[in-house]
Amino acid sequence: xxxxxxxxxxxxxxxxxxxxxxxxxxxxxxxxxxxxxxxxxxxxxxxxxxxxxxxxxxxxxxxxxxxxxxxxxxxxxxxxxxxxxxxxxxxxxxxxxxxxxxxxxxxxxxxxxxxxxxxxxxxxxxxxxxxxxxxxxxxxxxxxxxxxxxxxxxxxxxxxxxxxxxxxxxxxxxxxxxxxxxxxxxxxxxxxxxxxxxxxxxxxxxxxxxxxxxxxxxxxxxxxxxxxxxxxxxxxxxxxxxxxxxxxxxxxxxxxxxxxxxxxxxxxxxxxxxxxxxxxxxxxxxxxxxxxxxxxxxxxxxxxxxxxxxxxxxxxxx
Numbered sequence: 348x349x350x351x352x353x354x355x356x357x358x359x360x361x362x363x364x365x366x367x368x369x370x371x372x373x374x375x376x377x378x379x380x381x382x383x384x385x386x387x388x389x390x391x392x393x394x395x396x397x398x399x400x401x402x403x404x405x406x407x408x409x410x411x412x413x414x415x416x417x418x419x420x421x422x423x424x425x426x427x428x429x430x431x432x433x434x435x436x437x438x439x440x441x442x443x444x445x446x447x448x449x450x451x452x453x454x455x456x457x458x459x460x461x462x463x464x465x466x467x468x469x470x471x472x473x474x475x476x477x478x479x480x481x482x483x484x485x486x487x488x489x490x491x492x493x494x495x496x497x498x499x500x501x502x503x504x505x506x507x508x509x510x511x512x513x514x515x516x517x518x519x520x521x522x523x524x525x526x527x528x529x530x531x532x533x534x535x536x537x538x539x540x541x542x543x544x545x546x547x548x549x550x551x552x553x554x555x556x557x558x559x560x561x562x563x564x565x566x567x568x569x570x571x572x573x574x575x576x577x578x579x580x581x582x583x584x585x586x587x588x589x590x591x592x593x594x595x596x597x598x599x600x601x602x603x604x605x606x607x608x609x610x611x612x613x614x615x616x617x618x619x620x621x622x623x624x625x626x627x628x629x630x631x632x633x634x635x636x637x638x639x640x641x642x643x644x645x646x647x648x649x650x651x652x653x654x655x656x657x658x659x660x661x662x663x664x665x
Contacts, residue, residue, distance in 0.1 A: 381431055420481070423490055
């Protein structure tokens, strides 16, 4: 009798150890799936992500639609530094996690990020839906990003006279494919109207893609005669834009400096800028960049029918 009791106890211990081993093994495999999911999101390997979703999910969304949706949405909000931490795994393979994402509207934190798994051919697969792109998303939702342009600070002299301001300008663009059909004649006309050298125009359009609009220069929107004459030239396009305008630049140009497109190196060193930002490059524009810089307002939201659901927002700073 005593021997039987020992055997039963031993069997019970073996069963408990086996269950514990299986449980630990399953948990380890689940964590690997979530780690892989997170890495693929950060690496933008949405093709690999699609491989790890369930057969049921693939019947709902095609490979092309899946990868395009992630590319467009994560690209539009500049999603990066994605971090997913498992909080709880239940017996039905439902995972409760937290998720954080850095975006153009700042860091987004979600405490209740739900991931459901299913076992297919002895492997765990993700039961996918739109909430795995962004936790608040539902099927049919669209992600929208709106930017409100901010105004860079003015540079004034000691008498409060404006030396550098953001102002409306008429930007002159050349469409080489059309312009070059009568290149010599058109260059003569533009040089005469704008009182600039023919060489400057030649250098500006040299080696540029023929189908791409090339920015030539800005003129005051009040110079109506010049603008109207330029519009008569084939291959010339005029756009109303906001640009930096310098007054008395001939005398104070070196002191005031100028702004230009941010470089990759500057972007890596500076916080709060984007790839389309302009930054002080020389003179006072560079020295007082922190005081002069404008921060565009950005709002990201989900459009669900007529409903607007905020994802995040950064207020503009002039």
